[in-house]
Amino acid sequence: MKSLWNVKGLRKRGLSLLRLPVLLLPVLLLSGCWNANDVDELDYVNAVGIDYLPEEKQFVVYAQLISFSKVAKGEGNQDVKPVPAWIAEGRGKSYVEAVGRIMANSEHKLYWGHVTSLLLGDTLLRMTNVSDVLESFFRYYEMRYTMWVFGTRDSIPALFIASPNFERTRLGMILHSPEDNYFASSSIRPIRLSRFMAGFYEPYRCVLLPSLSLSKEYWKKNLEPVPSQRISGAYLIQGQKTLGALSMEQLQGLHWLERTTHRAWLDIEEGGEETAILRMRKPRYTIIEGEENGAPVYDLEVSVQGTVSELKRPMTEEELAGKAARLIEEEIRRTYAAGLKLKGDLYGLQQHRYRTAAVLPPRRKAELAAEKLKESSLRQIRVKPYIVSGGKYTLDRYNQR
Known part of the structure; x- marks a missing residue:
């Protein structure tokens, strides 16, 4: 009896193996992305x-x-x-x-x-x-x-x-x-x-x-x-x-507090006439927080690199850097004041206070950060421009013309 059952089992397996290619044939005809759309x-x-x-x-x-x-189709064709x-x-x-x-x-x-x-x-x-x-x-x-x-x-x-x-x-x-x-x-x-x-x-x-x-x-x-x-x-x-x-004119001060600034133009004037043009890049800044009469105050330290693009009268590197520092400070304060009129914190001073107060309880931290900014909240701005290049000419070559 066992041998008879073994023969029947082998026959069933053989039939199953013969049916397998027939069952797989429709699968091979199916597309792999049946629900995809043509471009x-x-x-x-x-x-x-x-x-x-x-x-x-x-x-x-x-x-x-x-x-x-x-x-x-238009790539490489000039008459497109x-x-x-x-x-x-x-x-x-x-x-x-x-x-x-x-x-x-x-x-x-x-x-x-x-x-x-x-x-x-x-x-x-x-x-x-x-x-x-x-x-x-x-x-x-x-x-x-x-x-x-x-x-x-x-x-x-x-x-x-x-x-x-x-x-x-x-x-x-x-x-x-x-x-x-x-x-x-x-x-x-x-x-x-x-x-x-x-x-x-x-x-x-x-x-x-x-x-x-x-x-x-x-x-x-x-x-x-x-x-x-x-x-x-x-x-x-x-x-x-x-x-x-x-x-754009009201936002000129943003150049100096944005680390991704690659090219910002600085026009230096004397008596209403342009005397030099500097191309500034790579600004770096630090916010220093303090208190004055119980109110939060902030100091800014800014450094930036500059290249001389035009020089219309002889000037030393120190003179150029000094004029650039004063002009940059004016632009920073002017933009800060424009933001205050709209009750906006353009330089992220409140956010800086919120983050530095992380060790305080959440309620106290929110109270400190929510204190309204005033024009006097931005106290000192120290700017250090570095004249790193005179372009194709050195500063001495400019001054010898």
């Missing part, structure tokens, strides 16, 4: 703009889309026509509803994983519930935290359709790639979504949101003015509220 079946969103329409009590969302296939920018617009009582209208009326599936820039309108930034809109934006899983964030008073569609110089791709403009512009002239440091989010919710942190605008002042094509993107200032955001906006 040409998706529409790629490159930038998102959000604003609020108070008269209609609606949110408006703009999406900028660029055809990657046309961008790729400008690639048009497609803009989708959706409105609704909430940000989610406005985005839903765009997606419902799209011919293809929209892919949001290539968004490199977020543009927030002036009206939206001044709303009290802007944090609700931002939280809805942050929640969508395809959005990446590496995108750049800007504010603007100008028309968002106008910024989206602005043409790049020399018919280049729009992905190289300030909206999508602000680092090159900041490297050339370190005005307001560009901010990514991850750093913006961290500062937005951090206690006593003043976030500077670069303001993007259009200008016809600087570029022309065949003598015809061309609107170009530029950084015109910054919004001050503290305590999850927008305090206001300052122009």
Whole structure:
């Protein structure tokens, strides 16, 4: 009986082995990515703009889309026509509803994983519930935290359709790639979504949101003015509220308390006439905290390197450094005063006090940090400029002309 059962078992195993190739054949015919979309079946969103329409009590969302296939075909071809920018617009009582209208009326599936820039309108930034809109934006899983964030008073569609110089791709403009512009002239440091989010919710942190605008002042094509993107200032955001906006001229003092500053110009004048131009870089600073009449006071120690770009009269290195130090101190105090008018802590003095009081109980720590800043709170500013180079010439060569 045992031998009979063994024979039957072998037959069953043999039949199973014969059936195995038949069962595996359909599996081999299946695609490995059965739910994937082809590249040409998706529409790629490159930038998102959000604003609020108070008269209609609606949110408006703009999406900028660029055809990657046309961008790729244009590489290496000198006679390329400008690639048009497609803009989708959706409105609704909430940000989610406005985005839903765009997606419902799209011919293809929209892919949001290539968004490199977020543009927030002036009206939206001044709303009290802007944090609700931002939280809805942050929640969508395809959005990446590496995108750049800007504010603007100008028309968002106008910024989206602005043409790049020399018919280049729009992905190289300030909206999508602000680092090159900041490297050339370190005005307001560009901010990514991850750093913006961290500062937005951090206690006593003043976030500077670069303001993007259009200008016809600087570029022309065949003598015809061309609107170009530029950084015109910054919004001050503290305590999850927008305090206001300052122009580039009011924010000159930020150069000297930003470690990433690569190129900041310093014009030295005498009697209303320009006598020297210095290119400053690599500032380093220290905040020294103290008390005076029971109130917190702060001293700043700043050091910065400088290169002579122009010298119109003979000056020694010590004379140049002294004039530069006085001018830098004036700019720091002027920017500090401009921030105080908006109740903003541009230099992070309150945040410094909050962090240094870490050993205290949370309630006492918050009380110390919440003490209002005054103009007298910024006491002494000691600036040490180091003239490290005369450019192509030495200072002696300048003075011998």
